[in-house]
Structure formats: structure tokens, C-alpha cells
Amino acid sequence: MRLDYGILRAPARILFGNGQRAALGRVAAELGQRVLVCTDARFAATPQMQAIRDDLERQGLAVAVFDGTQPELPLSGIVNCATRFRDFDPQVVVGLGGGSCLDLAKLAALLLTHGGQLPDYYGEMKVPGPVLPVIAVPTTSGTGSEATPVAVLGDPSRAIKVGISSPHLIPHTAICDPELTLTCPAGLTAISGADALAHAVECFAAVERPGDPAMALTRVFVGKNALGDHLALSAIRLLFDHLPRAVEDGGDLEARSAVMLGATMAGLAFGSGGTAAAHALQYPVGAETGSAHGLGIAILLPHTIDFNLVQAPGAYADLARALGLSDAADDMAAARAFAAALRDLFARIGIPAGLDALNVDPAGFGRMAELAMGATRLVENNPRPLDAAAMRGILDMAMPEPRGKAAHA
Template sequence: MTAAAPGLPAPARTENALALGILRQPGTVLFGPGQRRQVPRLVAGFARHALLVTDARMAASAEFAALADGLRDAGVAVEVYDGTLAELPRENVMELVERFRDRPIDVVIGIGGGSCLDLAKVSAVVLARGGDVRELYGEFLVPGPGIPVVTVPTTGGTGAEVTCISVIYDAERGMKVGVASPHLEAAVAVIDPELTLSCPPGLTAATGADALSHLVEAFTGRAKNPGPEQLASTLYAGKNLLTDVYARAGLERLASSLPAVVADPADLAARTDTMFASYCAGMAINTAGTAGAHAIQSPIGNLTHTPHGFGVSALLPYVMRYNLPARVPEFAEIGSLLGVADPGASELERAKAGIVGVESLLEVLGAPTDLAALGLDPADFGFVADQALLATRLTANNPRELTRAAVLEILERGHAGDRGWWSL
């Protein structure tokens, strides 16, 4: 089919030979326009003292005030932490826990973008169990459940409302780290597309690109065929039957909803479809995981201080091309799901059409599709490659083995904007 480029590992295809299907998900998911108004009723059924975790922009909104007032009217005391910062620095976790550790909090409600939701999930565990969040870095290291969490996303992209991982930037380590455990799963996720109507265009573009990258990486990721011990100790069990269902549904929605949102940011139907696709992406990556683009983006984001969604969008065209030899049928199906592949063409041509279709959606969003646009200095390629390969939780999901040479070539092609096909 396809030969490896000189010096790079030959492509190998993995199959879900076990016909495995696995999902991890919140106990309750409530989706639809206006559904945020049900949060007070839901919370009052099991809690009396809520901590609302958000950022300064959301805390100043009428929607946030209405939610807090609704909780109080339902007999729930309300505390607020509104200091969440982008990319979730560890200091946010430390500050929140220090401020509220002695309060009788019995529910943590995260409302906002991915960092707000990640902070709510991880701080609920640290508040309940004590200690330093650093003790929880890694997979399955959370010893037990935390305070119940309710997630209310305000962006259509991260899927953090349904994932059981929180990503934290640890400045002393100079890298992002994950706290990954089923104990971080929200008790309730309330997904209201109306909350995305006020999303600024730049944030809409970055989160839309993030959702698209999640769907592509989950659908084309590695199938692992894990045994019982692996399932009990590894968050990312690999691409499987159930994650594929969500990935397909999400890709179909984004094909039409992303252009519609760009054309009219007030189009609630398009916002609804985009947020549903983001939810599907979260459900897919919760067990399939993200892969190469996310592993390489993390050190690039640290160097360039660019949004996560724009980092993965700039990498995705080149990572997809690298992965194509190991995932031709999946990329061909993406071409069909996006409505861009000629049914009469060969499977390889349909796969290439799928990749170009993904790139076209990124371009419609106005997301960058090359690394020079992020300001990445080629002198840093070696550092980026070394750091990316440390993210084994992510690189293990890539459908084709990632070596240092492979990452360097992805970076070189990505910086040059070289969208030629790798040697066939």
C-alpha cells in the first residue's frame, strides 16, 4: 500500500480483534437549549452547599448570576471561585483548595470552558482527599471518589464535561500533565448550546478545531485489544466499537455546523449541532484518547503561548498525512462522513479527500494550518520532539509509531506548510 519515508518506521495497522466496546461517562447527561435552568433542581436533589468554579468572564455574565440565584432559591448555599486561567496552571488548583478546604462543600459545579471544567473535576478530588495534586499525576492514581461534580460547558469544543481527565500546566516541570481516573467523571453534565452564543469568534474557532481534532484522532487512533488488567489500570483502552459510534456522529454534524456557525454566530441550530459534536468527541476520546497532534502540541503551546485548539489545528494536516498509511479505510470513511469523497474513487483517493475535507473545515474556521503561523522557531524542533515523546499516554494512541525522526519530519513539513503526500 504505502511505504515508509526513509528513516521512518514502516506503517502497521492495528485492528479491534476483540470487537471491544467501552465507554466511561457521567451518570446523567442533559442536553439541549435552555437546559442550564434545570441545574438548581438537579443539584438540590443531592447537595446543600455548592462551589461554583468559573473564570472572570463567565462570572460577570447574566447567565452565571441567574444560575447562582437559582441555586440559592432552591435552598443551596453558593460559594464562587472565579480565578480560573487558560491552560489551567497548577497554582489555580492550589489556590482553590486552600481557600475552600474547610468549607462544607458537597457539590462542585464547573461552568465555563475546558479549564474551568478540568479545575472543577480535579479540585473536587483534592478537596475530598487532601494532599497535593502532584500526587495524582498519571493514570488511575486517584484512590477514591471526590465530591460530586456537575459540569456546565460554555464552549463547543473541549468535551471536558464528559471526560475523566484534567490537564494541568505545571510550571516547575515546564509541561502539561494529566490527572486521569474514572473518579474524575462528572455525576451530571448539563450541556446547553445557548451558553455558546456569546462565545467570541476566536474562541469559537479554537474550540471548534479542538473538537474536530478529537473526532479525527479518536476515529483513526490505535486499536489496542486490552486485557482485563489493562482495562483496570489504563484510561485509554483504544479505538473501539462504541467510540467509533460517537466519532461518526460528531464528524457528520461538524461537516455542516462549523461552516454555519462561522456564517452566522447567532445560529442556535448550528451552535446546537456543534456542541453535540463536541459532546460526541468527548465521549470518544474518553476511552480512545487523543494522539500525535495533541502530544506534539503541548510543548509548542508552552513555547508559543498559543491556544490549544489552534496548536492542534496547525499540526493536524501533517499528522494525518503521516498516519494515513496505517488508517486508509478510516480516512476514506471520514471523506464519506464529511460528504467530500467521490464514492466511485479508490479507497486511497477517498482517504486523501477525507484529509483535505478536514483541512477545509479548519480553514473555514480561520484556524491556522501551519506551524509558522504559531510563531514556532525551527531552532526549537528538537526540544519539541523530545518533549512530545514524553507524553506516552498520548503517543501510545497514535495509529503509527512516533519516533523522534517522525516528529521532526512532521514539524519540518508543518512549518513549511508542505501538504504534499508522504512517499507512496
């Protein structure tokens, strides 16, 4: 683990625990009098949503609700939300739901504060200043968006999803209430939890850069660092120990709590440390197949680890030893033990082993590899150097035997 350089970017406060959603009204009232809630149609129709709205109104707040959040967060939906509620002039924006709802709240706050067009802000460090305060209330345990400086959206003019990354997008307050995840289906629990695990693993194994004092002011993802390492390791422990339980018994509140805590800690970690190859590759794979982000990440992560440990086994070896998976002195042997344990965990929660489960056409692998290289902040964060040929090799590895191994040999 790294000890000589650390960066942490985080919400002003995180309220974690069962029943913490009841604090939302008082938190919002501290920040403004007009509240815009961004959610989706499913959650908007639940008793929990009515209780939350009642709580806000008891605090004397004017409340408007946008319940049109769509999966994969299309650009048009974000613009629609900001345009529709501009005259309402919200002072606080609440994101309530899965990752798309939280990202919508961030991006609506951005447009309502600074105007312009969202493509003006694509990439890193292009948001010119603070945005309206955002309160993030996740109902799934995966994206970690409640704690990150990143929002991802779908732009029809782009072949893959695009990101806006800026410390100004970090929510002011995160309210993480595990009780809100109790109705999350087993399949979504599995792929969301696998996404959170990937955040932590890729952050822990990210490239290690010299601790330049200017780096955190010019880059969102700084790579492996001391604060990210400790958060990521804690997240990995929680998810290894509790994710299978949460998938197998959705009513296990202890497991749900541990998984939500792990997802939030993973978000805190990668909000500065960043992610890498698995995320870069999922963008084109997801665009090609229409598959869920977390599912693609979970399939790709073990194969990116296989690629990375050839030259950079140390971080994976550290994880194996910390989790009690190996006591081997040899880094390569310990790293392979971690990779094997991760595959076993994913198999237990129903994650397929290969990209064939997504009905992906290998004929498009060359184009997908080129597109993945466009995710520069992720490519540069990988511990082993990447080029289009390496990306293509990982995709080949992720196809079933014998083709994958033969293609990589």
C-alpha cells in the first residue's frame, strides 16, 4: 500500500445508516427553500417517496419533482429537466434513486448554475465553479455517485457514453440509508455490487505517479494514493464478505448495510484514485450490446487483472494477503490467488465468465478497442500500459475457451 501521497475529495458530510433518509428535510432546509428532486417513475410511485416529500414540505420547503430519469441517462433527459425547472429556480437539487438519478441531479445542478450546453463540460476540470448544492440519496449500492466528482451520460452524437469530471460535481451531502436498498432485485444487487468492487480494485491497483503538489488541481484521477488505498481496501473487504449474502437474501439488512457502506467507500476511493481498463472497455461494449454497465464491468474485470498482473502484480498480491487469500511471498502467486477468488465470488453471485453472455460480436472488437482508447483518463490510470492492440487482446481473453486463450497467446 502507498503511504507517501494521498488525496481525498468527499461530500461535506455523509449520513450513513438505517433510517437516515428521515434527515433529508432538515438537511435540505439548511441549504435552501426551493428543492428539486430528481428521481425515476418507479421510485416516485412508492410510499417512501411520499414520505420523503412530506418530510421536505414539513420543513416549509417548496418541492418540485422530476420523475423522468431514464436508464443510461440520455442527454435529452438532462436538458429537459433543467429547462423544465429553470423558472422554479431551485436552490437545492436532490438525487434520489440509482446512479442515473444521482448523475442527473449533478448535471441538472450544473446547467441550472452555469448554463451553456453539456458538451461544453465533457472531460475533466471544465466546470468553472461550484454548482447548486446536491443531496444524493442512493437506492442501490454500486455507482458510488453519492461521493464522486463524476457524472456519465449518453450523447447520441457520440459512439460511447461520455463523462463530466470535476470536484465541483461532488454532492454537498450524501444520505446513505441501507433500508432503501431492501427492494433491489437480486440480479441488480449483484451487478451493482460487482461494479462497486471494480471501483475499489481498479483504484487500489491504479498506476502510481509521483506526488506532484499540482496534480490534484489539474487531474480528477490521480492514480494510486494512500487515502484511496485504505478506503478501497476497506470496501473490498466489505464486499467480499457481504455481497453474496445480500444477493442470496435481499432482506438481510446487515449484508445490505455492509454492501452500501462498501459501495460508498469505493466511490470515495475512486473519486480521486480513479478506475482503469475494465471501465474503459465497458463503454464501447455496453454501447454495442445495450448491456448494463455493472454487468459488463464484472465480466471484464477479471480479464483486465489477468492482463495487468503480468507486469504489475504487486497491488493484487497485497489484496490477496490483506484478505487472507494467500500467504505466498511471491507476488505473482499471490496475485493469481486474488484473481481466482474474484472469479469465484462473481460466479457465486451469477456473473457470467465471458462476453458471449452479452451476445457481443467479436468482429467488432477492433473498433471497440479503438473506442476504449478514447477514455484517456481511464487508459492513463491503468497499471500496465495500454494501446489498441492490448485492448483488443483483453476482449479476446474475455471470450470463452479455447478462442480467448489462443488469441492472447
